[in-house]
Amino acid sequence: MPAMAATTPNLQAIAVVLLLSHLLAPASAQLQPLAGVARPGCRDRCGNITVPYPFGIGAGCYRDDGFSGFQLLCDDSRSPPRLTISDSNYQLASLSLDAGEARIYLNATRQCYKYNDTGIEASIGGRNDYYMFPTGSSPFYFSSAKNRLVAIGCPTLGYFVDTAGYFVSGCTSVCRPSQYIIPGQGSCTGVGCCESAIPPGAYYYEPYTLNLRQAALDPVFNDNATTCQYVFLVATEWFNNSYSDRTFFNRTDDFDVPVVLDWAVRNVGNCSAAQRNNTDYACRGVHSECVDSTNGAGYQCNCFKGYEGNPYLDDGCRDINECQRKDKYPCYGDCTNLPGNYTCKCRPGTSGDAYTANGCRPNDKFTLALKVVTGVSVGVFLSVFMCFWLYLGLQKRKLIRTKQRFFEQNGGVILQQQMRSYNSAGAGAAAGGFKIFSKEELEKATNNFSADRVLGRGGHGIVYKGVLEDKTVVAIKKSKMMEEAQTKEFAREMFILSQINHRNVVKLLGCCLEVEVPMLVYEFVSNGTLYHYIHDKDLKADITFDTRLRIAAESAEALAYMHSSASPPILHGDVKTANILLDDRLTAKVSDFGTSKLAPNDEAEIATLVQGTCGYLDPEYLMTCQLTDKSDVYSFGVVLLELLTRKKALYFDGPEEDRSLVSCFMTAMKAGQHEELLDSQVRKEMRADVLEEIAHLVMRCLSMSGEERPTMKEAAERLERLRRYQQHPWAQADGNPEERQTLLSMEQQDLPSVFRQQDVLDLEEGSTYTYSL
Known part of the structure; x- marks a missing residue:
């Protein structure tokens, strides 16, 4: 690979010196020093070039994030002083904080040849340099938006490659006599000069030329071949303004061309990554914002609109007094500066748009009349608005009084x-x-x-x-x-x-x-109602007999608690599967006290309206209109029957004699066929002796006479005993029937009350519950 090129201009060439003088003057004129542009105590200029932070000259004056490109060197021994990038030794011609750009000068690659009648006789010299910025440690990339690759001379192929030697961009320049050049095509269209764009993200630039002259070509075209052929990266704007056939076509010397660089803070990635890593976030100004780089990974900082300065310094963005810069912020009236903005109003006696020239005009009679009409209209509107507001206030007070009346009622x-x-x-x-x-x-x-x-x-x-x-x-x-x-x-x-x-x-x-x-x-309660669990659930899905028995026992315990342990006792009045909820563990919870009431002190108290759900209503309640605790027992019997059969309490689409689940069960009991009504899963898991016990309990609960029904406390105890028996290994074994009968007799013995204060019952294996009143 060729040695690193020196980037200083050729001072012996008068034309190049004049060219550099011409180019440096406008760049420096545009970059006037700003207040607080560098860190306190640091240099902010090198010759006529402003050096804003994060760049800096000397220790502690530049951003030190591992990207050494922010460190600059100023050689004051030269005239004018020479500003270079420390890690590449490239000379800077300008440096822009707002645009995120820099400009350097690089030597144009040149190859020159001596020709004879048969073709190329010999190469008579040239230079081929490469230019690069260390990837991963430099903030600079070659600008793809403001540079182009140019080849001049003919016939030639100019191109450049990356670090791996792969082709990146290039173009071909051919020779033509002047009479074959079409006027109006431009100055660099492929005849003696060609150009091509470069891709973004380029930090390495190694240019080459390939001479295409051959003796077999038409001598007319070979006679126009140039002695030297050039290829170089150059700033587009500069080349458009400086290139002409006369200037470049037949030159044979070395010359430098300006190249635009894009710089950004690149050590952590884009804005979102930098803001997460707040300790190293470069945008320090209070009124600053982060903008993602358009050329490679990284970000830049800008002051908010209405502010100017250096957003990379603490408190570096300062409010612009727009009233003092009327060339950029026009105001043709009374100007008032605001933080980040300004207002402009027409002076007294005039009206209109104060932001445009001649926008404010003296008020006339029509304008005065318009203002009067406007004032009257506003007055009328305010009056109507006040009336409407008063009306709303009265309605609000009325609503508050209504709410208070209902609250007290x-x-x-x-x-x-x-x-x-x-x-x-x-x-x-x-x-x-x-x-x-x-x-x-x-x-x-x-x-x-x-x-x-x-x-x-x-x-x-x-x-x-x-x-x-x-x-x-x-x-x-x-x-x-x-x-x-x-x-x-x-x-x-x-x-x-x-x-x-x-x-x-x-x-x-x-x-x-x-x-x-x-x-x-x-x-x-998250798992819906017992009704949906047993009726809407996929009928092929199994519900174990133990789960049904547990739900029934828990529901009975809740009702027994309300009847026996609440003070005063509470009657539910609408016990049904739709009013028993299941949580995520299928624990039963009795709900909906819409028809509940306290047990009457006066036994003669009679309801004026019978409430409940058809299929669950106590026949005795229907006849006497008197709700008792035995009414809840009857309704619970229907619930227990639904659990065992997975059939609804009422069927309206069947024969009239089969519509009532209670009626069907009573008929089946008399015929000894009640087992056929049970769900197949229950028949599969329930012992015959348990069937008879639970059928007897259902029949007692559904008795037409309330006195013959058990209390909810008795029903709860009976269900718990049956559940214990069903779970006992003796009951599950196919062994001695006498042992099962002994176990069943033991379970039928009286148990301590589950509702006595501080009684503890082991209702489920490994679970202990305490009830306190």
């Missing part, structure tokens, strides 16, 4: 008093979980009760999924109606329900009372 004042007294009595932990929500809170939580938030619809209302401000997911029930008698007792009953703390009962978190029909806020 629904017992909100009483509920607040109960909560305060309960907290002051030392039970704040329990009552603290209950909250009175505003209507706006619930509207925001449900996206204004959007249709896509609906979880379910029932006879008593619609349930929406909501997300509170603290990200708690809840279920919000918006009821359709409520009897006046229920309204009077609503607040007291809600307060009592909020204190229920049982793992198989959906927790009531709060309510909204400032609406006509109160809304209830429950904890959100």
Whole structure:
């Protein structure tokens, strides 16, 4: 590879000296020193060239990020002083901070030949230099946008290669007599001169020429061959302004040409990478921004619009006083400087556009009249607006009074008093979980009760999924109606329900009372209803008998807790599979107290309206209109039957005699064919003795007389005993029937109450639960 070329101009050539003088003068004139352009205490000039930071002369004056190209050397012993890049020794002719450019001078590669009648006689000298910047440690690349590769002389091929010797760019220049040159084609179109673009990302430049003259060619064209052929990288603008056939075509000497370099901060990549690595981020100015480099990886820094200075220095970008630079920021009125901007208004007595010449004109009568009309119009508008604002204020006050009336009507004042007294009595932990929500809170939580938030619809209302401000997911029930008698007792009953703390009962978190029909806020249970689990689930999918028995036992425990351990007792009133929810572990949670009420102190109290769901309603309740705890037992019996059969409580598409699941089961029991009604998975897993026990329990729960039905407490204990028996190894084995009968008798013995204070029951293998009242 050729030796590194000297980049100094040939001072012995008068034409080149004049050329350099001509080129350096305008470049230096454009780069006037700016305040704070260099680091404090550092040189900001070398001769007539401004040196802005991140470049610098001397230790501590340049950006030291491993890219030594920011370090510059100034040789003051020369006249004028010579500024060079420290890692390449190339002389800088100019350096621009805003454009991210620099300009150097490189020698044009030259090859000269002596010709005879048969072709090339001998090469008579030339030079072939290469130029490069160390990749990975220099901020400079050759500009692909502002340079071009040029070959002059003919006939020749001019090209350059990269570090691996691969072709990068090139062009061919041919010879023609002057009479064959078409006027108007330009000065460098392939005849005696050719040019080509270079790709971005080039940091290495090794030019070559290849002489194409052959004796076999037409002598007319060979006679026009030039003695020397050149190839060089050159600034496009300079070449367009300086090249002519007369100037370059037949020259044989050495000369330098200007080359534009793109520089950027390249040690960490683009802007996003640099901003993540904030300790080495180059854009230090408060009013500066980062711009990705357009030539290779890296970035540059610019001051915001309305600011100027050096964005690479702390507080280097300073506000421009546009009012003092009217040549660039025109104002033909009263100018006011603002941070990063300015305003321009017409002077008093005139109006119009103060940013354009002759844009402000004296006010006339028509303009005055227009202003009067405008003023009157504005006055009328303001009056109408004030009336409208007052109307909105009155409507808002009316809405507030309506909300307050509903709040008091629904017992909100009483509920607040109960909560305060309960907290002051030392039970704040329990009552603290209950909250009175505003209507706006619930509207925001449900996206204004959007249709896509609906979880379910029932006879008593619609349930929406909501997300509170603290990200708690809840279920919000918006009821359709409520009897006046229920309204009077609503607040007291809600307060009592909020204190229920049982793992198989959906927790009531709060309510909204400032609406006509109160809304209830429950904890959100993720896995849907038991109804959907057993009926909408793929009928081929198995549900184990143990899972069904556990869900039934947990539901019975929850109802028994409400009947026996709540104070006062609570009757559910609408027990069905759609009101039993399942969480992600299929734990049962009894929900929907839409028809719930406190057990009446007066046994003679009779409901004015029978509520519930067909297929689950207690026949005795239908006849007497009196809701009792045995009404919930009957409904639970239907739920238990659904679990065992996977059949719905009512079928409206079958024969009339087969529409009721209860009726079908009663008929099958009398005929001894009840086993055929059971789901195939239940028949497969359940023992015959367990079948008889659970069928007997179902029959007792579905008795027409409430007195003959068991209590929910008895039903819960019976189901738990059957579940234990079903899980016991003796029951699962095919061994001695006497052992199974002994085990079943043991399970039928009385157990301690599951609802006594601080009793602990091992309900599931490895699980212990404590219930406290």
